[in-house]
Amino acid sequence: MHATLPLLQPTAFPALRRDALTTLQLNLGYRCNQSCVHCHVNAGPARTEMMAPALLELVPQVLAARRIGTLDLTGGAPELHPGFRALVATARAQGVRVIDRCNLTVLFEPGQDGLDRFLAAHGVEVVASLPCYAAENVDRQRGKGVFAKSIAALRRLNALGYGRPGSGLVLNLVYNPQGPTLPPDQAQLQAAYRRELAAQFGIVFNALFALANMPIQRFGSTLISKGQFGAYLRLLKENFAAANLAGVMCRSLISVDWQGWLYDCDFNQQLGLAAADSAGRPLHLRDLLRLDPAGRPIRVADHCYGCTAGQGSSCGGALHG
Numbered sequence: 376m377h378a379t380l381p382l383l384q385p386t387a388f389p390a391l392r393r394d395a396l397t398t399l400q401l402n403l404g405y406r407c408n409q410s411c412v413h414c415h416v417n418a419g420p421a422r423t424e425m426m427a428p429a430l431l432e433l434v435p436q437v438l439a440a441r442r443i444g445t446l447d448l449t450g451g452a453p454e455l456h457p458g459f460r461a462l463v464a465t466a467r468a469q470g471v472r473v474i475d476r477c478n479l480t481v482l483f484e485p486g487q488d489g490l491d492r493f494l495a496a497h498g499v500e501v502v503a504s505l506p507c508y509a510a511e512n513v514d515r516q517r518g519k520g521v522f523a524k525s526i527a528a529l530r531r532l533n534a535l536g537y538g539r540p541g542s543g544l545v546l547n548l549v550y551n552p553q554g555p556t557l558p559p560d561q562a563q564l565q566a567a568y569r570r571e572l573a574a575q576f577g578i579v580f581n582a583l584f585a586l587a588n589m590p591i592q593r594f595g596s597t598l599i600s601k602g603q604f605g606a607y608l609r610l611l612k613e614n615f616a617a618a619n620l621a622g623v624m625c626r627s628l629i630s631v632d633w634q635g636w637l638y639d640c641d642f643n644q645q646l647g648l649a650a651a652d653s654a655g656r657p658l659h660l661r662d663l664l665r666l667d668p669a670g671r672p673i674r675v676a677d678h679c680y681g682c683t684a685g686q687g688s689s690c691g692g693a694l695h696g
Contacts, residue, residue, distance in 0.1 A: 379595035380646050382604060383676040389620060391673040393639070398628040399438060399663075400447040400641060400690070401426070403456040405633065407478065422451065426633045430660060431458045433635070435465050437663045447628070447690065449476040449641065455484070460493055467497045474500045479528035480521055491528070495535040500545040502584070502690075503529065508571040512553060529578045538580040546580045547692075551588055555598060555607040557614060557685045558585035561693040584692030587611075587681045589642050611680035619687035622694040625673050635660040639673045641690075642681075648674045 405422035438446060446466045453459055453475060466473050475494060482490050494501060503525075506512065510522040529546075536542030548568060552558055565583035572578040588594050590607055598604040625639040629650070637658040638644040649657040650668070658666070687694025 377596040377599040388675040394626040398445040403453040405451045407451040445472045447474045452481045479525040482528045561585040587688040611684045614684040619683040619694045624689040
């Protein structure tokens with residue numbers, strides 16, 4: 376795989392500092408039942424990295440110490456971690472909002488019986504990957520048969536109340552472009568998703584998040600192989616919108632890797648750009664028991680243009696309409 380970090384530094388991206396910490400994004404490991412072309416984590420079935428039980432036990436303490444309101448669980452497929460359900464139950468018992476970044480097909484993996492019912496019983500918000508409402512496009516990006524399984528999983532979640540008004544069970548979908556282009560207008564795309572998924576499959580959902588692909592890891596390496604890396608970076612820079620700087624996720628979210636090291640975002644995690652203290656020492660999850668990261672500088676590089684181009688892109692979708 377081609378290294379992308381040398382192509383992303385140095386950078387002229389504006390300096391940023393952290394605001395109050397509201398979200399702890401925890402990467403439970405890189406094991407996944409899929410190997411998607413756009414994956415910035417390079418996750419897949421052969422990956423073995425997994426967060427240790429001792430680190431999982433720290434998470435509720437950190438949530439309480441920093442009064443963090445949201446726990447955002449990601450991977451890989453976070454549900455494949457054997458400690459996933461216990462962590463979710465503990466965090467929800469603390470009154471913490473829990474988000475599960477779900478690839479949908481994991482519901483059909485061995486050992487995941489009842490996962491959908493567990494998520495519903497604990498009021499977990501599901502953010503589900505569905506890069507298109509057409510089978511051909513999804514299977515091209517995520518693997519043969521993924522679309523059909525994804526639709527089946529969405530129907531299961533809908534049957535439990537997910538995405539339905541008044542249920543309190545939030546189901547959001549995620550769109551990624553097929554290649555080196557910016558996402559289309561999120562509001563218009565959301566309307567198309569609603570129309571097509573309802574008409575074809577009777578599926579409903581709360582919101583669609585349109586995310587830009589990051590020029591790192593698997594997607595970045597593919598761009599380099601195709602000679603498209605420079606052109607994609609130019610596209611991001613030419614569409615830079617300073618208004619998006621106020622809402623980028625790194626201001627209020629901190630990312631934790633499977634070994635417990637801290638990063639300003641999940642993308643920095645994949646590039647090895649660790650968050651550090653004033654002496655340059657990398658920060659660890661246990662440091663959050665005593666340290667408030669508010670006001671600290673955010674590490675930036677050229678990939679940050681991916682979050683600020685056009686309508687903007689964050690874990691919660693576009694930053695403005």
